[in-house]
Amino acid sequence: MRWKKRALALMLVLACLLPRRESVPAGGRATVEIGETPPTVAITFDDGPKASTTARLLDELALREVPATFFLVGREIADNEELVRRMAREGHQIGVHSYAHIRLTGLSRSDFDADVGRERAQLSSLLGEGEFWLRPPYGWADSTVQARAGAPIVMWSVDTEDWKYRDAGHIAGAVLGQVQDGDIILFHDIYDSSVDGAIQVVDALLARGYCFATVEQLLALKGIRAENGTVYRSARPEGIFKTWDFQ
Ligand SMILES: [Zn+2]
Numbered sequence: 001m002r003w004k005k006r007a008l009a010l011m012l013v014l015a016c017l018l019p020r021r022e023s024v025p026a027g028g029r030a031t032v033e034i035g036e037t038p039p040t041v042a043i044t045f046d047d048g049p050k051a052s053t054t055a056r057l058l059d060e061l062a063l064r065e066v067p068a069t070f071f072l073v074g075r076e077i078a079d080n081e082e083l084v085r086r087m088a089r090e091g092h093q094i095g096v097h098s099y100a101h102i103r104l105t106g107l108s109r110s111d112f113d114a115d116v117g118r119e120r121a122q123l124s125s126l127l128g129e130g131e132f133w134l135r136p137p138y139g140w141a142d143s144t145v146q147a148r149a150g151a152p153i154v155m156w157s158v159d160t161e162d163w164k165y166r167d168a169g170h171i172a173g174a175v176l177g178q179v180q181d182g183d184i185i186l187f188h189d190i191y192d193s194s195v196d197g198a199i200q201v202v203d204a205l206l207a208r209g210y211c212f213a214t215v216e217q218l219l220a221l222k223g224i225r226a227e228n229g230t231v232y233r234s235a236r237p238e239g240i241f242k243t244w245d246f247q
Pocket of ligand 1: 046047097101137233
C-alpha cells in the first residue's frame with residue numbers, strides 16, 4: 001500500500017489529465033486506479049519578471065493549474081515584487097538568473113557573490129529562505145560556476161529560440177515537433193509571442209496526455225536526487241552533467 005500512497009501524492013502535484021481506469025463493483029462504489037506515470041515536462045521562463053507579459057502568463061497558467069519555473073533577473077525584481085510573491089503563492093518554482101544578466105564564467109569570487117548572492121538575498125527577503133536553483137545566462141557555466149552555485153544548475157533540452165522568432169506558432173511548432181517525456185523547455189516571459197506560444201504548447205500537450213511539473217518536482221518524479229552544482233538539461237539519465245563546460 002505504501003508505494004501506492006506515495007505515487008498518489010506525487011501525482012497530485014502534477015497538472016494534467018490523469019489517465020484513470022474506473023471499475024464499479026455491483027452495488028458498490030466506483031474506485032479509481034491511477035495508471036502508469038504519464039509523460040511529464042517542465043516549462044521554464046527566463047529574463048522576467050516583466051509587468052505586462054509575466055502577469056498575463058500567470059493568469060493563463062492559473063486557469064489551467066499548470067506550474068512553471070521562473071529564473072528571474074534580480075534587477076527586474078524591485079519593480080515587480082507582487083508578481084514574484086504571486087508566483088510563489090501559485091506554486092511556481094523561482095530561481096536565480098543573475099542580478100544583472102551577466103556571464104557568470106570568468107568572474108572573481110567576490111564578483112560572483114556580489115551578483116548571484118545579491119539576488120539570493122533579494123529573493124530570501126521577499127519570499128523567505130529557499131534554495132533558489134540557478135540558471136546561468138546563455139547557459140554558460142564551467143567547473144568554477146558549478147563549485148560556487150550553491151544549488152542545482154538548470155539548463156534545458158528544448159530551446160524554443162523564442163527571443164529570435166517572436167512568433168507564437170513557430171515557437172509552439174518547435175516544441176511540439178520534438179518534445180519528449182522528461183524535457184525541460186526554455187522560454188522567455190518578456191515577449192507577448194512567447195506567452196502565446198507557451199500557452200499553445202500547454203494546451204496541445206495537455207490534450208496529448210502530458211503532465212506539467214516544476215523542475216524540482218520533475219526531477220523528484222523521475223527519481224533523480226538534485227545535487228548542488230550538478231547541471232540538469234533534462235530529467236533523463238543523459239541530461240545530467242557532473243561536469244559541464246560550455247561558455
Ligand atoms: Zn537570459
